[in-house]
Amino acid sequence: MNGIILAADVNFMIKGLFSYQLFGQTVWITTTHVSLLIVILLLAIFSICANRVIKKADPYAKPGTFQNIVELIVEMLDNMISGCMGKSAKAFLGYISTLFVFILISNFSGLLGLRPPTADYGVTFPLGLITFGLIFFNKIKHQGVGGFLKGLCDPWPIWAPINIIGDVAVPVSISLRLFANILSGTVMMSLVYGLLNKIAWGWPGFLHLYFDLFSGAIQTYVFCMLTMTYVADAIGDAG
Amino acid sequence: MNISGQEFIFGCSAIGAGLAVIAGIGPGVGQGIAAGHAAAAVGRNPGAKSDVTSTMLLGQAVAETTGLYGLLIAMLLLFVKPFT
Numbered sequence: 220m221n222g223i224i225l226a227a228d229v230n231f232m233i234k235g236l237f238s239y240q241l242f243g244q245t246v247w248i249t250t251t252h253v254s255l256l257i258v259i260l261l262l263a264i265f266s267i268c269a270n271r272v273i274k275k276a277d278p279y280a281k282p283g284t285f286q287n288i289v290e291l292i293v294e295m296l297d298n299m300i301s302g303c304m305g306k307s308a309k310a311f312l313g314y315i316s317t318l319f320v321f322i323l324i325s326n327f328s329g330l331l332g333l334r335p336p337t338a339d340y341g342v343t344f345p346l347g348l349i350t351f352g353l354i355f356f357n358k359i360k361h362q363g364v365g366g367f368l369k370g371l372c373d374p375w376p377i378w379a380p381i382n383i384i385g386d387v388a389v390p391v392s393i394s395l396r397l398f399a400n401i402l403s404g405t406v407m408m409s410l411v412y413g414l415l416n417k418i419a420w421g422w423p424g425f426l427h428l429y430f431d432l433f434s435g436a437i438q439t440y441v442f443c444m445l446t447m448t449y450v451a452d453a454i455g456d457a458g
Numbered sequence: 459m460n461i462s463g464q465e466f467i468f469g470c471s472a473i474g475a476g477l478a479v480i481a482g483i484g485p486g487v488g489q490g491i492a493a494g495h496a497a498a499a500v501g502r503n504p505g506a507k508s509d510v511t512s513t514m515l516l517g518q519a520v521a522e523t524t525g526l527y528g529l530l531i532a533m534l535l536l537f538v539k540p541f542t
Contacts, residue, residue: 232537392523399526400519406533441519 231402231409233339251342254333258324292320303447307454311447314353318346319443326401326435329408330427335435338401340394347394350446354389357453393445400438404430467541475535481528488521 235247269289276286296316301308325337336342358367371382407430411423461469496514500507534540 395530396520396523396526399530400522402533403526403529437515437519441516444516445520 230413231334231338231405233334249339250334251336251339254325254328255336255342257331257333258321258328258336262320262324299443300447303444304451307451311450315443315447318446319439322346322397322439322442323436326439327431329401329405329431329435335401335405335431337397338405340398343394343398344390346397346442347390350393350449351386351390353446354386354449354453357450361454389449393442397438397442400434404434464542468539471535471539471541475532478528478531478535481531482525485522485525489518492517492521 233249233251235249236253238245238247240246268285272283272286273289276282282290293316296319297312299319300312300315304311322337325335325342329335358370362370372379373382408423408426411426412419492514496510499510503510
């Protein structure tokens with residue numbers, strides 16, 4: 220079967236680069252791994268530079284450009300997290316900030332010609348599972364096992380299965396949202412570059428502006444915001 | 459005209475993908491309502507423009523999810539071809 224001929228030029232699938240045998244299993248290194256490594260490398264270089272600059276910073280001197288940018292980022296994340304989580308913000312500052320920066324750079328990596336790592340369900344689902352783990356852990360920690368079971372049987376015990384389904388749906392929905400948004404942007408861009416490659420000069424930049432920058436930033440914000448809301452809800456008034 | 463079984467399945471998958479994308483109607487209406495109410499809120503209280511805008515964008519991004527589920531199903535049918 221030939222399939223659609225036009226679709227032959229469009230290529231947005233995850234490609235395996237090479238495989239190796241590990242304990243009898245074939246393990247593939249894919250484009251996602253490469254993109255992830257590049258993103259992590261960029262973040263590591265930025266972090267090391269920021270660390271050096273902040274450590275050497277003189278509180279009485281005029282701050283340089285790079286120091287100003289780092290302070291701006293940290294202040295923005297600080298405001299966002301403390302505005303949403305209130306008293307318990309301090310414990311989650313590190314995790315949520317890391318998550319925000321990682322997802323943001325992953326979504327923006329489409330600009331570098333990479334396939335965004337977040338357009339792979341294998342990357343976003345673990346992030347959703349971490350959120351699920353945080354919710355579960357904080358519920359047990361702050362409300363106790365009794366409070367957890369009581370919340371599960373909210374108005375009556377008959378509703379327990381529905382509440383369990385609602386709890387399990389959280390990581391699935393939160394990760395599918397991020398994945399589908401970034402995947403749709405990737406598919407659109409590869410359609411433009413694949414089918415219109417004769418006339419794709421300059422103007423796809425505006426599409427990049429929407430699909431990569433705007434959509435990516437909004438989805439990053441939404442993912443972090445929802446994680447914080449769920450965790451703050453799990454902590455309740457106890458925190 | 460002879461159509462093999464696989465071609466028939468692929469054609470039906472394409473129709474199914476088209477039907478799945480109809481899911482985009484709902485988020486379109488919902489996002490429009492959200493944007494309209496946000497515009498009304500800004501008109502009533504222009505000082506709160508940044509707060510209203512960020513809340514609207516957050517709500518719209520969450521409302522968009524159902525449409526994206528439809529898109530996901532369409533893409534699974536077209537490119538992953540689960541039934542062939």
